[in-house]
Amino acid sequence: MTPEQAKLIKLSFAPIIGRKHEAGKIFYQRLFETAPEVKPMFKADMNAQSEKLMSTLGAIVGCMQDRPSLNAMLENLGRKHVGYGVKDEHYGKLRAALLWTLEQILGDAFTDEARRAWTELYDMVASVMRQTAHKTASAERPLRTGTL
Numbered sequence: 432m433t434p435e436q437a438k439l440i441k442l443s444f445a446p447i448i449g450r451k452h453e454a455g456k457i458f459y460q461r462l463f464e465t466a467p468e469v470k471p472m473f474k475a476d477m478n479a480q481s482e483k484l485m486s487t488l489g490a491i492v493g494c495m496q497d498r499p500s501l502n503a504m505l506e507n508l509g510r511k512h513v514g515y516g517v518k519d520e521h522y523g524k525l526r527a528a529l530l531w532t533l534e535q536i537l538g539d540a541f542t543d544e545a546r547r548a549w550t551e552l553y554d555m556v557a558s559v560m561r562q563t564a565h566k567t568a569s570a571e572r573p574l575r576t577g578t579l
Protein backbone atom coordinates (compact mmCIF):
# COMPACT_ATOMS: atom_id res chain seq x y z
CA MET A 432 0.00 0.00 0.00
CA THR A 433 1.52 3.29 -1.09
CA PRO A 434 1.14 6.52 0.95
CA GLU A 435 -1.08 7.87 -1.89
CA GLN A 436 -3.35 4.85 -1.57
CA ALA A 437 -3.54 5.28 2.20
CA LYS A 438 -4.52 8.91 1.70
CA LEU A 439 -7.18 7.93 -0.84
CA ILE A 440 -8.64 5.35 1.54
CA LYS A 441 -8.79 7.85 4.40
CA LEU A 442 -10.45 10.48 2.21
CA SER A 443 -13.02 8.07 0.84
CA PHE A 444 -13.77 6.58 4.26
CA ALA A 445 -14.94 9.92 5.72
CA PRO A 446 -18.33 9.93 3.90
CA ILE A 447 -18.80 6.26 4.75
CA ILE A 448 -18.40 6.86 8.48
CA GLY A 449 -20.63 9.94 8.16
CA ARG A 450 -23.36 7.62 6.83
CA LYS A 451 -22.38 4.52 8.76
CA HIS A 452 -25.90 3.30 9.61
CA GLU A 453 -26.94 3.44 6.00
CA ALA A 454 -23.64 1.95 4.86
CA GLY A 455 -23.97 -0.95 7.31
CA LYS A 456 -27.52 -1.63 6.20
CA ILE A 457 -26.60 -1.57 2.49
CA PHE A 458 -23.60 -3.81 3.15
CA TYR A 459 -25.42 -6.61 4.99
CA GLN A 460 -28.39 -6.45 2.65
CA ARG A 461 -26.04 -6.93 -0.31
CA LEU A 462 -24.04 -9.66 1.46
CA PHE A 463 -27.16 -11.68 2.26
CA GLU A 464 -28.53 -11.23 -1.27
CA THR A 465 -25.32 -12.41 -2.91
CA ALA A 466 -24.30 -15.00 -0.30
CA PRO A 467 -27.51 -16.21 1.41
CA GLU A 468 -25.59 -19.22 2.81
CA VAL A 469 -23.79 -16.96 5.33
CA LYS A 470 -26.96 -15.44 6.82
CA PRO A 471 -27.54 -18.17 9.43
CA MET A 472 -24.06 -17.54 10.87
CA PHE A 473 -25.18 -14.14 12.13
CA LYS A 474 -26.93 -14.63 15.45
CA ALA A 475 -26.56 -11.19 16.98
CA ASP A 476 -28.68 -8.09 16.43
CA MET A 477 -27.75 -6.75 12.99
CA ASN A 478 -27.70 -3.09 14.09
CA ALA A 479 -25.13 -3.94 16.73
CA GLN A 480 -23.18 -6.06 14.22
CA SER A 481 -23.22 -3.24 11.69
CA GLU A 482 -21.96 -0.84 14.36
CA LYS A 483 -19.08 -3.22 15.21
CA LEU A 484 -18.15 -3.66 11.55
CA MET A 485 -18.05 0.08 10.93
CA SER A 486 -15.99 0.79 14.03
CA THR A 487 -13.58 -2.02 13.13
CA LEU A 488 -13.23 -0.68 9.59
CA GLY A 489 -12.45 2.68 11.18
CA ALA A 490 -9.79 1.08 13.37
CA ILE A 491 -8.30 -0.71 10.34
CA VAL A 492 -8.15 2.52 8.34
CA GLY A 493 -6.70 4.29 11.39
CA CYS A 494 -3.79 1.88 11.81
CA MET A 495 -3.32 0.46 8.31
CA GLN A 496 0.16 1.96 8.07
CA ASP A 497 1.22 0.56 11.43
CA ARG A 498 1.54 -3.10 10.48
CA PRO A 499 2.37 -4.53 13.94
CA SER A 500 -0.77 -2.95 15.47
CA LEU A 501 -2.88 -3.84 12.46
CA ASN A 502 -1.68 -7.45 12.48
CA ALA A 503 -2.36 -7.86 16.20
CA MET A 504 -5.93 -6.62 15.71
CA LEU A 505 -6.52 -8.81 12.65
CA GLU A 506 -5.09 -11.93 14.26
CA ASN A 507 -7.57 -11.50 17.09
CA LEU A 508 -10.41 -10.96 14.61
CA GLY A 509 -9.28 -13.92 12.47
CA ARG A 510 -9.36 -16.25 15.51
CA LYS A 511 -12.90 -15.11 16.41
CA HIS A 512 -14.05 -15.81 12.85
CA VAL A 513 -13.03 -19.46 13.09
CA GLY A 514 -15.58 -19.74 15.91
CA TYR A 515 -18.27 -18.13 13.72
CA GLY A 516 -17.75 -20.83 11.08
CA VAL A 517 -16.27 -18.46 8.47
CA LYS A 518 -14.34 -20.24 5.71
CA ASP A 519 -11.81 -19.02 3.14
CA GLU A 520 -14.36 -18.88 0.35
CA HIS A 521 -16.54 -16.40 2.27
CA TYR A 522 -13.93 -13.65 2.18
CA GLY A 523 -14.38 -13.00 -1.55
CA LYS A 524 -18.14 -12.54 -1.12
CA LEU A 525 -17.59 -10.05 1.66
CA ARG A 526 -15.09 -8.13 -0.46
CA ALA A 527 -17.60 -7.81 -3.30
CA ALA A 528 -20.32 -6.58 -0.90
CA LEU A 529 -17.92 -4.07 0.65
CA LEU A 530 -16.79 -2.63 -2.71
CA TRP A 531 -20.41 -2.45 -3.83
CA THR A 532 -21.35 -0.53 -0.67
CA LEU A 533 -18.49 1.93 -1.18
CA GLU A 534 -19.69 2.51 -4.71
CA GLN A 535 -23.28 3.12 -3.59
CA ILE A 536 -22.25 5.70 -1.01
CA LEU A 537 -19.40 7.40 -2.85
CA GLY A 538 -20.82 7.40 -6.37
CA ASP A 539 -18.40 8.96 -8.87
CA ALA A 540 -15.94 9.70 -6.07
CA PHE A 541 -15.28 5.96 -5.97
CA THR A 542 -12.70 6.18 -8.74
CA ASP A 543 -10.72 3.29 -10.21
CA GLU A 544 -7.75 4.30 -8.03
CA ALA A 545 -9.94 4.33 -4.92
CA ARG A 546 -11.33 0.90 -5.83
CA ARG A 547 -7.80 -0.47 -6.33
CA ALA A 548 -6.64 0.97 -3.01
CA TRP A 549 -9.60 -0.51 -1.09
CA THR A 550 -9.16 -3.84 -2.86
CA GLU A 551 -5.51 -3.97 -1.78
CA LEU A 552 -6.40 -3.04 1.77
CA TYR A 553 -9.17 -5.64 1.96
CA ASP A 554 -6.94 -8.36 0.49
CA MET A 555 -4.24 -7.60 3.03
CA VAL A 556 -6.78 -7.68 5.88
CA ALA A 557 -8.39 -10.90 4.66
CA SER A 558 -5.01 -12.56 4.14
CA VAL A 559 -3.91 -11.95 7.77
CA MET A 560 -7.31 -13.09 9.07
CA ARG A 561 -7.29 -16.24 6.94
CA GLN A 562 -3.71 -17.17 7.83
CA THR A 563 -4.56 -16.84 11.52
CA ALA A 564 -7.68 -18.90 10.99
CA HIS A 565 -5.62 -21.69 9.39
CA LYS A 566 -3.16 -21.68 12.30
CA THR A 567 -6.00 -21.66 14.84
CA ALA A 568 -7.82 -24.49 13.10
CA SER A 569 -4.69 -26.68 12.90
CA ALA A 570 -3.80 -25.97 16.55
CA GLU A 571 -7.29 -27.07 17.57
CA ARG A 572 -7.18 -30.28 15.52
CA PRO A 573 -6.57 -33.22 17.90
CA LEU A 574 -3.06 -34.68 17.71
CA ARG A 575 -2.91 -38.07 16.07
CA THR A 576 -0.74 -40.54 17.91
CA GLY A 577 1.16 -43.42 16.43
CA THR A 578 1.89 -41.67 13.12
CA LEU A 579 4.91 -39.69 12.06
Ligand code: HEM
Binds near residue numbers: 474480511512521525
Ligand atom coordinates in the same frame (compact mmCIF):
# COMPACT_ATOMS: atom_id res chain seq x y z
C1 HEM B 1 -12.27 -7.96 6.35
C2 HEM B 1 -13.01 -8.90 6.83
C3 HEM B 1 -13.89 -8.86 8.05
C4 HEM B 1 -14.02 -7.92 9.05
C5 HEM B 1 -13.25 -6.60 9.20
C6 HEM B 1 -15.01 -8.41 9.96
C7 HEM B 1 -15.42 -7.77 11.14
C8 HEM B 1 -16.20 -8.34 12.10
C9 HEM B 1 -16.41 -7.82 13.44
C10 HEM B 1 -15.81 -6.53 13.98
C11 HEM B 1 -17.22 -8.67 14.11
C12 HEM B 1 -17.70 -8.55 15.56
C13 HEM B 1 -16.74 -9.30 16.45
C14 HEM B 1 -17.08 -9.18 17.94
O1 HEM B 1 -18.27 -9.29 18.31
O2 HEM B 1 -16.15 -9.00 18.73
C15 HEM B 1 -17.55 -9.74 13.19
C16 HEM B 1 -18.37 -10.79 13.49
C17 HEM B 1 -18.79 -11.69 12.56
N1 HEM B 1 -18.37 -11.79 11.25
FE1 HEM B 1 -16.93 -10.70 10.39
N2 HEM B 1 -15.50 -9.59 9.49
C18 HEM B 1 -14.84 -9.89 8.33
C19 HEM B 1 -15.03 -10.98 7.55
C20 HEM B 1 -16.10 -11.84 7.67
C21 HEM B 1 -16.50 -12.83 6.70
C22 HEM B 1 -15.79 -13.11 5.36
C23 HEM B 1 -17.60 -13.42 7.18
C24 HEM B 1 -18.38 -14.52 6.49
C25 HEM B 1 -19.61 -14.50 6.29
C26 HEM B 1 -17.89 -12.85 8.49
C27 HEM B 1 -18.90 -13.23 9.35
C28 HEM B 1 -19.03 -12.82 10.66
C29 HEM B 1 -19.94 -13.42 11.63
C30 HEM B 1 -20.86 -14.62 11.37
C31 HEM B 1 -19.80 -12.73 12.83
C32 HEM B 1 -20.51 -12.99 14.15
C33 HEM B 1 -21.84 -12.33 14.17
C34 HEM B 1 -22.63 -12.70 15.42
O3 HEM B 1 -22.06 -12.69 16.53
O4 HEM B 1 -23.81 -12.97 15.26
N3 HEM B 1 -16.98 -11.87 8.73
N4 HEM B 1 -16.93 -9.51 11.99
